[in-house]
Amino acid sequence: MRILLAHSQHSARGGADKVMEQEQELLREAGHEARQYVAADAGSTGQPAWRQAADAVWNNAAYRALRQEIRSFRPDVLHVHTPFPVLSPAAFRAASAEGIPAVTTVHSYRYSCIAGTLRRDGRICEDCVGSQWKTSGLRHGCYHGRAASAAMTTSLVLHHRSGTFKNDVSRFLTLTEFARAVLVRDGIPADRVVVKPNFVEDPGHPVDYARRDPIALFAGRLVPEKGITTLLEAWRGARGSGARLVIVGDGPLREVVERAAGDDPSIDFRGWQTPEEVGALQARSRLTVVCSEWYEGQPLVLLDALAHGTPLVVSDLDNLSSSVLAAGAGLSFRTGDPGSLGEALSAVLGDPGHAAAMGSRARDLYLRAHTPSAILADLERIYGEVIAESHP
Template structure:
């Protein structure tokens, strides 16, 4: 199969699970003998642009005509069987969909978040769930400055969501949801169930697996409010006041709360902030963990760190909502805490560290769960199945679906589209 992957890479200054997923899928397909090309832009490149070119970037978020021309020419020249779209913000834009229609090549798109119904893609505002823009014009997002706390920065996303909903609906044969929990939210929000398929992210089998009881509790990820970092600090302080759990907390990552985390950890023996780790260091620190903690306050669409812990045979303490409920079997592969409650998180952290025998049983169950559902072999099978379904869904001759939004199977769409703020 000949696949062209389309992706706008996120800034290298922040860890990006989405970038990792794209790279791993490309490598997986190539290793299986498929021909894979990449059409990409990099957000890092914006810094090197002239001042006028930087100022023009927001204007191109809803539609970048140069990208349409360049991608359409490449598609006509290479004739791939399918185009796989990931992130298009800010440099690619939904113009990639028009390019696919121009060249008559079917497209699939992975939904890594909730960007089809929420401008910043989080369904959250001020640390709480928010659905104000779902099913309506995204004016509330602009009013609240939901993307990076800025009304001005939110405008291009809101315009793109409003202007491109029909382009998304008519231009994508199949959307990949990365969890059943995400799919359920999107279907309830009005997206057509028939084009939403669940395809979990896979995780490469790590070189390092846990062999003993572990040395620490680990938080690995972006240091942001939505990831539950402040909640974790409050829960750990509660544990420390009660004598601790016998192992330190290691926090690895970067993000807007980095200085706050570093100041909180400074001078403490029960907390170590280690900054941003490279992939090999991440695998090693996971394998040395008593447990990995994922206390996100927003509805995670997946949770790569949870599955990475499973692959290493390490149990997880995670928030009991979103995809975590689907990934973690409470009491078997880990423990779930009540979302947003520091006391509940502290209780689960105490529980998973208190009984080493039970902890190791959970670790073995986690590894088994990984092998059944998130291994490269499973990931490849589901990926190729999705491509074949998308190709089969095209009308004879490879023509694009009608611009009215009527699909090749005769169903009709009509809701929203947008983008995540990367």
């Protein structure tokens, strides 16, 4: 197959960039022709703010350029990773105009929430999910202030109501069942939304659980929404297990973590680490904690834990807990509740036999759903379906 991958470039690289590059390499290794089309961030090209706002609604230059790229490359399918804010939904119309199907990976909640996070003022917010006009996001200026919010709101409302998302996108690929449900609540036809998770490379056979160090691992940005302060408070009730809490990451709350580590010798703060160093820690840890307090997409640290056969302790938000609990790969706790988190940590650290069984099931979940070969099969199946549907 020939696949054109399209993406909106942002000023800073993010997870979507990495996912697109990984999937492009995966497709090429399998013998498919995969090419990238990347639309540059308008701010980096010196365009005025009004032009950037207008482009979020309909980027005519990107529409024409993408149609030309399709004519040149002649792909079987267009796979858009991030249409907002640079490409705009005009990317989907470009595919339709050239007679090829389009699919898109939904890396955030942007189709339902102009901020893309379902979070406002430090709390989860679903005010705009299922709302025709997205007025709450506009009223609160959720996307970089009022002016930019007006442009993004206009884009979402226009393309929802004009049928772009229903008629010009053959499949929406979400990372989790929770994200799929959010899209369906917002009016996207259920048969157009499929779960296609991310993958990580296989680190090999996990270290035997009995040989692991007594480590509870947290790896992530040190920001409030990651739940790091909840974890530090929870650890006071769990540290009696004789385990260490190893914290990897950097961010605005670094000083808070440094002070906690200075006061408590059972907290080991490592700062930023390379992916290889984090992987080595995953392999030796007895549990990984993902205590996010927002609807995070699919954290890499969670997939790494599954790959290493490391049991998980996760927030009870559906996007994080549903697959972990269904597989028996870990425990959940009440989001933002230090006491509940402390109990979950103690339960895993205090019962090595049960923890080892959860770790084995974590590895099974990885092998079933998150290996490169599993994701390649998902992509090939989805592409094949939409290509067949476009040529009845």
